[in-house]
Each structure stands twice: as C-alpha cells, then as structure tokens.
Amino acid sequence: MIKELTNKIINEKYHISKSEATELLNTDLKVLSYCAEQIRKKFCDSKFDMCSIINGKSGKCSENCKFCAQSAHYKTNIKEYSLLDTNSIFNVAKHNWNKKVKRFSIVTSGRKLTDEEIDLVCKTYEKIKKECNIMLCASMGLLTKQQFIKLKKSGVSRYHCNLETSREFFPNICTTHTYDDKINVINIAKKVGLEICSGGIFGMGETFQDRIDMFFELYNLGIKSVPINILNPIKNTPFENNKILSQEEVLRTVAIARFILPDAFIRLAGGRLLFKDKGVSLFSSGANATITGDMLTTNGTSIDEDCDTINKLGFKI
C-alpha cells in the first residue's frame, strides 16, 4: 500500500487522505522513511533551507503554554530581559550572514509586542536589511494588521506562528489564548503579504492522530515552512516529567509530515540535541531544513557543524 501511495503522490500529485495518513502508523519505519525521501526528492529536490534565530526578548510572558520556560506562570531558571537594542541584534544577524546563513529571525516572548516595541524592532530590521543581504523573519505573538504592515515595510518577509498541536489537544497545553487566535494571526499576516512559517512541538502527551491533524491544518493553510520541535522537558513547567520521545517516534512523525506536506520545508528546530546523532537521521526521513545555532532557551548546534553535515548528506543549502 505504501509504495502505491508514494507513486500516486509522486506521479499524480495526489494528496493523501487522513485515513491513509493514519495507516502509515503501521508501516515498517525503514520503508516509510525511504518513501518520505522519495517524495522529498521529487517535490523539493536537494534544496535545504537553513535559518537562525535570536531570542530578542526573554521571559515574563503572560501566557501559560505548558511547554515553555518563558511563561511567567512557572518558576524556571531562564535569563529574563526586555527587548534587545538594535546593535546587539544586528551583530548576531551579521555574524550569521558572514557564516552564509540565509535567514534570520527575531523571536520575542509575550502575547504580543507593543506598538513602541514594534517601532524599535523595525529600526533594527531596517539596519540589518541595509547592511546584510539576509532574509528576515519575525516571531512576535498575536500582532495586529497595522503591526504586520510595519514589519513588512521594514524588510520582514516571513512571519512565524506555531499551531503547536491539533485543535483538539490545544486546550491541554494553553488556556490563555486559543487555536483560533493563532489561525487568525496567520491569516492576517498572509493578507499583508507575509509568507508563513508554522509547525508544532511534539512529546506533550498528544497522540499521533493529533500530529496528523495538525499537519492537515498546516496543509489547508498553505504553509510551506514547518518547524518540528521535540519537547525538552523543562524543570518547573507542567511538562517537566514528560518522557522524551524516542528517535523512532520522531522519525515516523517527520516521515508522515512529508507525506502530508510534500513540497514544504520540514524544519528541525528545538530538541534535535536530545538524540545521539543530533537528529541527523531525520534528514534521511523527509526533513530538509533546520534552525542552526542556539535555540531560544536551550543550546543548538554550531553553524559550521550543520553546514558540514548537510553538505555531506548531498543537500544544497
């Protein structure tokens, strides 16, 4: 069944149904990863997208996302700071640009930035745009249309807002905002002309079906950049005792994502280092993008190390 389905997707641009995606849970993992790679090669060739992020404002967040070290609802041990000044952010962007990273995002904690903060951050984007040819992304919460317009004018081309999980499971991870708040923001950003990056975090107690449902939501929203985060349980958050997902489960999740989102950049984000091979095997199971360097509140891998690995796997960054 899986080979027939793969051929249909490759040759007829067939879009898989939910029940077919659910059947993939019972297939042999090696065969599933192999077929996901065939789909990735057909729709994305050897293209690889690498981006980097800076935590532009950390902690003291009013929201109660149970996976997050930055929520003020939980007493975690992270460094808290308000919005970083232009030069501090610019220097990091320039470093990434010099290392040939093509995308850079400023990510901030909180429900959303204030208008004053947006004005400050736009000045930072303008300076980066003027002096480096790096593509600019932003992840700043539930912004308004006017705020998106300002970001776009300052040079931002892509906005990030994770759905995190399925609609059904979402109330189990956050109650201070809703799934529809997120979809609403994604739609506003799209209307303003921004590309969208949206994915999720796995290992929060959701089922495989929740992951499949989320991938279908992303497909229906036309998302082409999908970050995959693996929960790294943080002490003093409600998920501190969650079991870390096995590498097999993550390989299967990524492969199924490729079947549902054939032409998307499936991007490994937080949690890669939880695995012995630093998640490298996921690039042979359908993934073709990553966030490089440090993550928001946990350490990532180095840019040089990532470039080396990705080139050796035959991708073109």
Ligand code: SF4
């Ligand atoms: S994920 Fe974002 S909105 Fe949720 S608590 Fe963390 S910083 Fe706040």
